[in-house]
Amino acid sequence: MTTSADTDVPDRRAVREFARHLFGVYTAGGLTMMIDLGHRTGLFEAAARGPATSAELAERAGLQERYVREWLGAMVTGGIMTFDDGRYTLPAAHAAALTGPGSKNMAPMAAMVPLLxxxxxxxxxxxxxxxxxxxxxxxxxxxxxxxxxxxxxxxxxxxxxxxxxxxxxxxxxxxxxxxxxxxxxxxxxxxxxxxxxxxxxxxxxxxxxxxxxxxxxxxxxxxxxxxxxxxxxxxxxxxxxxxxxxxxxxxxxxxxxxxxxxxxxxxxxxxxxxxxxxxxxxxxxxxxxxxxxxxxxxxxxxxxxxxxxxxxxxxxxxxxxxxxxxxxxxxxxxxxxxxxxxxxxxxxxxxxxxxxxxx
The missing domain is CATH 3.40.50.150 (Vaccinia Virus protein VP39)
Structure with missing residues (x-):
């Protein structure tokens, strides 16, 4: 016989799957603030000029290399930039959504998260x-x-x-x-x-x-x-x-x-x-x-x-x-x-x- 207590126990796999989803939500919130930083500091515009090391990108944007390097870690692992042979690249399709004067530039939208x-x-x-x-x-x-x-x-x-x-x-x-x-x-x-x-x-x-x-x-x-x-x-x-x-x-x-x-x-x-x-x-x-x-x-x-x-x-x-x-x-x-x-x-x-x- 099945009791109400049995039916109240959640499926462990479902719990794990939802926990992963929840962590993804939190991660997306953190990445949003990283995108806001990239927009505010001109890093995306600098990265759109072509592949660069962290030092080269920091020099382009006039920023501190150590901060840029850590930010790049979030960008690469978050699927926004790529990393190969010591150089970081902002793919053209991603640059189109994060740089430029047109309506497709979504970078300014990121500022809403920390503001609110x-x-x-x-x-x-x-x-x-x-x-x-x-x-x-x-x-x-x-x-x-x-x-x-x-x-x-x-x-x-x-x-x-x-x-x-x-x-x-x-x-x-x-x-x-x-x-x-x-x-x-x-x-x-x-x-x-x-x-x-x-x-x-x-x-x-x-x-x-x-x-x-x-x-x-x-x-x-x-x-x-x-x-x-x-x-x-x-x-x-x-x-x-x-x-x-x-x-x-x-x-x-x-x-x-x-x-x-x-x-x-x-x-x-x-x-x-x-x-x-x-x-x-x-x-x-x-x-x-x-x-x-x-x-x-x-x-x-x-x-x-x-x-x-x-x-x-x-x-x-x-x-x-x-x-x-x-x-x-x-x-x-x-x-x-x-x-x-x-x-x-x-x-x-x-x-x-x-x-x-x-x-």
Whole structure:
């Protein structure tokens, strides 16, 4: 006869297999910080110039050989670089994902792990007592990390790949339109669009003054007179004049009152005005995210930043995995018309939502 005690004993092989998996998870977390170091110190760019000894690579990057050699040990055993006859090589395919100005460079993403890890004690306290961590708890580094994450994809994809997904939008911007970016961060999207469409005017809105200072400085450096920035809570977005086009790029899900943000954007648009929202590529139902390779990352950054920032203000706490189904429903509840949803070309972590205020 089998007892409940017998069935509660786990299979030893299953335990060993899971333990190996768990150690792999921990190892990946450590390697992420090593990748961040390689990006910060220029080691990947130096390694991309060709095979080198540890001393040669240290000289290329202007670093201490002993540190470089130990870092290289992690890179080789972690499958990121190779080692043969005393020389270390960053394979071309790996260099493409870790170097260069394009959207394929994933090295800046590594900085999110140590950045979010700084607040683990405070997040654990919120688990016990509720509430959350306000945006200021992640300052000042969060602004720079997010700018680095978004800058390359926006440079490469925004005008040539994302705008054409919305029929007539490129033509509308070329002809001249009033454009708003709600939750603009460092404002790089508005700078790109301001340069590409000089007949239009662009205003970015954000609550973070350090991000806005960066945005204003970049627009001034580019000599753009059709781009400006204002400090405003996204939930209180009320432009002086109606706008023809509005953007919200990875900005809605971590708001205290996302429903109010969407209603405000709807009300600010002229009839027939277009709204383009870029947000995480996830489903609303957890069961539909099982097997999504990006889901563990989305839920993690949500727990450690997006959700807790909203809850800190007594907000909805939607989180980054609020998902396509809920997003479409909330857009409808805000008054928007039909919503078209498409994967963001070149940016698998995102979906692009396109809709309009009915005329």
């Amino acid at each position: 890890g700084r607040n683990l004690d405070a997040v654990a306290e919120a688990f016990r007592n509720g509430g959350g961590l306000p945006y200021d708890a992640f300052a000042p580094d969060f602004t720079g990390v997010m700018d680095q994450l978004n800058r390359r994809p926006l440079d490469e994809l925004l005008v040539d790949a994302w705008l054409p997904l919305v029929p007539g939008l490129t033509e509308r911007l070329a002809a001249g339109a009033r454009v708003a970016d709600v939750g603009c961060g460092t404002g790089h999207a508005m700078v790109i669009l301001g340069k590409a469409f000089p007949a239009s005017t662009f205003t970015g809105y954000d609550i973070a003054e350090d991000a806005l200072a960066h945005a204003r400085a970049e627009a001034a450096a580019e000599g753009l007179t059709n781009v400006r920035f204002e400090r405003a809570d996204a939930a209180a977005f009320r432009p002086a004049e109606p706008v023809d086009v509005a953007f919200a790029i990875d900005a809605v899900h971590d708001q205290v009152d996302p429903a109010a943000v969407l209603r405000g954007i709807h009300d600010a648009l002229v009839p027939g005005g277009r709204f383009v929202m870029v947000d995480m590529a996830a489903a609303t139902d957890l069961a539909d995210n099982v097997g999504n390779p990006f889901a563990p990352w989305i839920y993690t950054i949500s727990t450690l930043h997006c959700m807790t920032v909203s809850l800190a203000g007594g907000g909805a706490g939607l989180g980054a995995a609020w998902g396509k189904e809920l997003a479409v429903r909330m857009l409808g509840e805000a008054g928007f018309g039909e919503v078209a949803v498409a994967p963001a070309p070149g940016q698998a972590l995102n979906l692009i939502y396109a809709t309009e205020r009915p005329g």
